[in-house]
Amino acid sequence: MPYNPLSISNGFLELGFRDGVPVDPMKAQKLSFFAHGYYLASSGVPLIEGSFQAWPFGPVNPTIYEAFKHYGAAPITDYAKTYSDIQRAYVPAAAPENDPRYISIRDFVWRQYGQMPSIGLSDMTHRENGAWDKTWRASSSRSSPISNELIREEFAPLVTARP
16 A cells, blocks of 8 residues: 555446446546545545646646556546566556455545546646645646645545535
């Protein structure tokens, strides 16, 4: 813990494939960001290793971006893969199914946001005084890391308001 970002995005792809809901790269990014935020705010521990960065269309995890950029704006049709030393092959990055907090948050994020269009999710990440907004306004670089502290601050009120 924290988890490989590809494992988290693959968890949302699994739900999208199951439910027949297309997940494009932007949606994979935003759903992963929301899950990271809720997890961080509820546990104090980051869900995803590495960082999200402030890009023009909202928070982007570079690992997720690299894995799916060849899809452009089209729906993702296959899981992101990582190399397995045991199998000596590239295999789908497995979602952390043995973490009940992750499962609960993944399912909540999917129910709340999974049906929304990608651009709507992107708009949500641009919330005034949110983590992306604060980082974007304070930086001269357009790929500045968004601190987990800012993400936690943004999501803490949402976690306490969650039934």
